[in-house]
Amino acid sequence: MAVQGKVDMLSILRDELAYEGGAASHVFVVLGASGDLAKKKIYPTLWWLFRDGLLPPKTYFIGYSRSKLTVDDIKKKTLPFMKVKNGEEQKVEQFFKINEYIAGSYDSPGDFSKLNKAIEQKGSCNRLFYLALPPTVYESVTLNLKATCMSKSDKWTRVIVEKPFGKDLESSNRLSNHLSALFKEEELYRIDHYLGKEMVQNLMVLRFANRIFSPVWNRDGIASVVISFKEPFGTQGRGGYFDDFGIIRDVMQNHLMQILTLVAMEKPPTTNAEDIRNEKVKVLKSIQPVDIKDTVLGQYVGKPGGKGDEAQGYLDDPTVPKGSVTPTFATAVLSVKMRDGMVYLLYLDVEKATLNERKAEVRIQFKDVAGDIFPDGRSDELYEAWRIFTPLLNKIETEKPKPITYVYGSRRPKESDEFMADRDFKYTGTYRWTESKETKAGL
Numbered sequence: 001m002a003v004q005g006k007v008d009m010l011s012i013l014r015d016e017l018a019y020e021g022g023a024a025s026h027v028f029v030v031l032g033a034s035g036d037l038a039k040k041k042i043y044p045t046l047w048w049l050f051r052d053g054l055l056p057p058k059t060y061f062i063g064y065s066r067s068k069l070t071v072d073d074i075k076k077k078t079l080p081f082m083k084v085k086n087g088e089e090q091k092v093e094q095f096f097k098i099n100e101y102i103a104g105s106y107d108s109p110g111d112f113s114k115l116n117k118a119i120e121q122k123g124s125c126n127r128l129f130y131l132a133l134p135p136t137v138y139e140s141v142t143l144n145l146k147a148t149c150m151s152k153s154d155k156w157t158r159v160i161v162e163k164p165f166g167k168d169l170e171s172s173n174r175l176s177n178h179l180s181a182l183f184k185e186e187e188l189y190r191i192d193h194y195l196g197k198e199m200v201q202n203l204m205v206l207r208f209a210n211r212i213f214s215p216v217w218n219r220d221g222i223a224s225v226v227i228s229f230k231e232p233f234g235t236q237g238r239g240g241y242f243d244d245f246g247i248i249r250d251v252m253q254n255h256l257m258q259i260l261t262l263v264a265m266e267k268p269p270t271t272n273a274e275d276i277r278n279e280k281v282k283v284l285k286s287i288q289p290v291d292i293k294d295t296v297l298g299q300y301v302g303k304p305g306g307k308g309d310e311a312q313g314y315l316d317d318p319t320v321p322k323g324s325v326t327p328t329f330a331t332a333v334l335s336v337k338m339r340d341g342m343v344y345l346l347y348l349d350v351e352k353a354t355l356n357e358r359k360a361e362v363r364i365q366f367k368d369v370a371g372d373i374f375p376d377g378r379s380d381e382l383y384e385a386w387r388i389f390t391p392l393l394n395k396i397e398t399e400k401p402k403p404i405t406y407v408y409g410s411r412r413p414k415e416s417d418e419f420m421a422d423r424d425f426k427y428t429g430t431y432r433w434t435e436s437k438e439t440k441a442g443l
């Protein structure tokens with residue numbers, strides 16, 4: 001799980017570059033430059049930093065992956081995600097001028113030497129390597145980086161690895177050992193970009209800095225919590241990574257667990273990263289492994305008659321192996337038993353290609369209050385409002401009375417004024433149909 005405080009690329013670059021005073025050269029290498037993360041998040045973020053003048057003057061970008069591409073190909077892929085405004089076209093050109101692309105494999109020392117030569121051409125520089133890659137290649141890539149691409153002399157190297165950190169407990173431990181044998185802790189960043197999201201960061205403030213929620217956020221107040229993630233699009237060519245991992249590893253084990261810990265943890269003594277981490281770990285230790293009987297798994301199929309992406313089921317994505325049973329949907333129920341006896345029931349719900357809206361949501365179900373005056377749980381307002389109108393609506397349905405007519409966009413029909421006048425209706429301050437009536441009502 002990511003270290004709190006080292007959350008997104010923006011903060012990494014700000015932290016790392018600040019103490020250089022902008023004097024040194026920097027080379028940012030995107031490994032997996034041909035992929036989805038690179039085009040949707042990494043290149044756009046680099047562009048925004050460049051556009052807003054947040055990078056040191058001598059900064060260069062190198063994309064690296066196996067696909068035979070050019071900088072122009074990268075530009076075409078990522079432009080739709082860069083949110084370029086009118087008048088910024090020239091700046092975009094300048095941005096791509098400081099980009100390079102190198103095709104190479106993830107296990108060839110020769111290809112990493114090529115990459116190193118390209119970096120060396122920028123002179124003595126600090127180096128950041130962002131692994132926008134499936135975790136299956138982290139070991140070979142980092143071995144090659146260590147052997148061939150580290151900064152020389154007084155310059156530093158940073159290696160940034162993405163979630164999921166491993167594929168299961170064993171491979172995660174192995175990866176930890178592998179990375180710590182190669183790099184110092186200060187050279188390593190483990191990223192979970194959900195920690196950088198404003199709403200996620202606000203969860204602690206919501207819980208621990210106000211009087212509304214703190215008193216009810218306990219075993220007496222909360223019945224259950226539902227944490228959901230829904231996306232309106234499918235894998236869109238990410239089968240090379242996704243099919244090996246599936247939705248539980250992709251989103252549930254990391255993004256949703258980070259949210260879960262922030263929802264369920266006790267108040268930390270301070271907002272210091274270690275204190276928060278310790279509280280989160282206590283929550284995680286209180287959760288039993290998820291049982292298959294408490295889980296529902298699914299995989300999306302194309303929508304009959306749907307257009308474009310909608311028509312494409314998971315198995316129709318050409319990057320997904322035929323007959324794959326990898327889940328793209330999962331719901332799981334967990335229970336967290338805290339030391340004070342507090343029990344949360346947690347529903348985790350992750351879905352790709354489901355709604356036509358995108359959402360990540362935490363829903364808290366509070367317990368019923370004692371002495372509930374609405375014992376049958378019926379929404380009484382709704383019930384009464386329908387009770388009042390249903391006989392009328394039924395009558396209209398059966399008798400079909402002829403409606404009076406009125407002209408589109410005109411004032412209300414004259415007949416209705418007469419109808420109201422017949423009843424000696426007292427107009428009140430809210431009546432707004434005609435100027436004369438408004439005046440009469442004293443508005």
Ligand SMILES: NC(=O)C1=CN([C@@H]2O[C@H](COP(=O)(O)OP(=O)(O)OC[C@H]3O[C@@H](n4cnc5c(N)ncnc54)[C@H](OP(=O)(O)O)[C@@H]3O)[C@@H](O)[C@H]2O)C=CC1
Pocket residue numbers: 032033034035036037038040041065066067106131132133134135136137162163164193237238239240241242250
């Ligand atoms: N996409 C997203 O929105 C986000 C993704 N991430 C993380 O980023 C990482 C990469 O994800 P993403 O970019 O979506 O995945 P992609 O499937 O797009 O993979 C990235 C690149 O890796 C190479 N690749 C793909 N599959 C394999 C494979 N089996 N073996 C070797 N190389 C492969 C491909 O490049 P080539 O063939 O050219 O070498 C591909 O372009 C993952 O760890 C993911 O969890 C994190 C946050 C968001």
Ligand SMILES: O=C1O[C@H](COP(=O)(O)O)[C@@H](O)[C@H](O)[C@H]1O
Pocket residue numbers: 193231250251
């Ligand atoms: O890590 C990932 O996150 C994205 C969703 O993140 P968002 O910030 O774009 O909402 C998800 O699409 C992807 O599958 C997963 O790898």
